[in-house]
Amino acid sequence: MNEKLTIFNEQEQPIGVKSREDIHRDGDWHETFQCWFYEVNQEDIFLYFQKRAEDKKDFPGLYDITAAGHIEAGERVVMGGVREIEEEIGVNVSPSDLIEAGTFKQDLSDGNLKDKEICRVFLFNWDGERTFSIGEEVADVVKVALHSFKEVVNGEVASVSFHSVLAEQEGFLSMDQLVPHDRAYYQFIIKAITENVEKL
16 A cells, blocks of 8 residues: 655655655655664663664665654644654654654655655654564664764764664664765764763
């Protein structure tokens, strides 16, 4: 079943409804929900990534936002987001626990995919005590130290070590293993999390 999504003009005003397939063919602006889980403990601030399944049509096997997805036409962003979080990583969250971090517009076009997203970005303060139960779209969940990831984003180091939450294994993450969001996007996320932690 092809999802129906609201399309927007450059000023982020809704101008109609189209199928997801047609939107990605034509390059229309559309909304996505994006939620980054972060954890604060005595050691550091940690950022959580999902590893996309190898059979995903777009960006298979790359590391991406903890949980994200398209907002269906007529669906409230937060409610669509809660649905996506449960579907992808098996975590039930309350809408009131999501921290609004703002909007970031980006073009993730790749080959025949014309993916122009109005990203509604949210944060979730993960306590590290519950468990993830991944859906078929996700292969793993890993966490990295935020300060080390910032060095990768800024080009100061080539990679950052990660810990696989599900496999209990260690590894390394570099920019070419990430879904190709702009570096400015990752800087936006790092800044939002840092500022939110400073308020605590």
